[in-house]
Amino acid sequence: MEDELAISVRGLRKAYGDNVAVAGVDLDVRRGEVFALLGPNGAGKTTTVEILEGYRQRDAGEVSVLGSDPGLVLGSRPRGSRGSSRTPRRGAADWRSRVGIVLQGTGEFDELTVAEVVRHFSGFYPEADDPDRVVERVGLGAKANARTHTLSGGQKRRLDVALGIIGRPELLFLDEPTTGFDPEARREFWELIRDLAAAGTTIVLTTHYLDEAESLADRVGVIAAGRVIEVAPPNLLGNRQDALATVSWRTPDGTPETAQSATPTALVAELAARFGGEVPGLTVTRPTLEDVYLSMIGH
């Protein structure tokens, strides 16, 4: 059973001084799924993800990522405690080589070119992908020989993704990957993520774009004030499908009318009968993901 899960988190807590960033998060991510952590800024998304990535130490809770506790496998005890046996450090390298990370900020390598950076990072991984192909794949083929500081924001983000996937990770973390992208770049990026997911990579992404979560994620976890409020496939979030439908139309004198209904089909049939055919300005809607999300996080 445990092996089916790429990530398992129970009762995760993390505070910075008096500020509780993560207040008891429980989370399961299955192998091969695309999981989106959705939440407003400051909800604890990045802190949670950085604990899973092994960048931060938690205060409490159980964490398992690809079968290991990142805090233990990386041996992130205070410096100076040199591991006497080789096993823990080899374990750290193995674990690291199975996990791909795209951090929130972009890292600039200043005077190096895209191809040089990707090639260099490929040397850290035992089963690295071909650097040229990865550069091509993230859409930087034309920029392969450009210095990284000359790239646009979106291109830098693609470089980040290239470095995240160069080691052919089993699990890929993406922290707000498309912030600052134009719509076209975002669509292309989504395609790349779908490709990776289709090839079996488990993907955990944080985002505050609802359309991104809706179009990419198998399941969405909504996080607010350091807690996971709900985990569900995007179309089922907040009982969206069972929510009342909103039916709107115009009366003969042109006044807009709306009604909430659990049986919108019956209502539309009744309206059709009343108008004797076409109902002017008829729309039937269910709450959008945005509506559900905003009500969940308390707006």
Place this chain on the structure above:
Amino acid sequence: MTTTTRPGNPVAAGSRRLGPGALALRQGRLEITQFLRSRESVVFTMGFPIIMILIFASIFDGTIGGGVKFTQYFITGMIATGLMTVSFQNLGIWIPIERDRGVLKRYRGTPMPKWVWFAGKVIMVVAIGVAETALLLAVAVALFDLDLPATAAKWFTFGWVAVLGVTACTLCGIAISSLARTARSGSAVVTPVSLVLQFISGVFFVFTDLPTWMQQVAALFPLKWMCQGLRAVFLPESFGAQEPGGSFELGRVALVLALWCVIGLVLCLTTFRWTTKRDG
């Protein structure tokens, strides 16, 4: 074509984990490339000591007694300054920039062993330090008739003073990089320290002409001892009598520099940060 590694289904390409030596060398090569492509680094780190020797040797073209040219004296300060610039100043300024840009954090997220990154910096410092010193000596020999050390023993002294000095300055440079909170503050932290040390350690003036209290302060830091050790290499034996201690005190030079290596190492191990403070 699969792009991920499934457990139990190894990629046909096979694994090719690089050995530690190869990892360190390619990290060093990357650092050197980065250094050489950054025009400011090359001009300020490599060019500064050469410009200084041109100025000094042109102003003071006389002798300091016994038919020994002033150049023989000033070259020692310039070599020591050059070594300190390439190690202490260079690292103290650049590491905060890389930390601020998230470059270090990114390396930490890869399977690269941590020491490889440090090895890359050390290789860069050593390579640039050797190149710069060679260039400095070449300029001084060609333009100002510098006499190079004549005996193997003097070259040996040159070697160990340089190695110990660079080691101490490298470790201190890595350590002081943690003081800078942002990318920009690195140079504000490091530049005054190295400038003051240059003035009080006998780089720009004859050390024994400095006030005694200043000499005593300078004696607490490595640069003074690097200069003194190099004077034993470039000046005649008899000049040792003019040193504050009555000789070149090579034993003490080794001791103080080694002590600074230890201090620097301890500071590195206890204070080094891969991420910025606001980044946890």
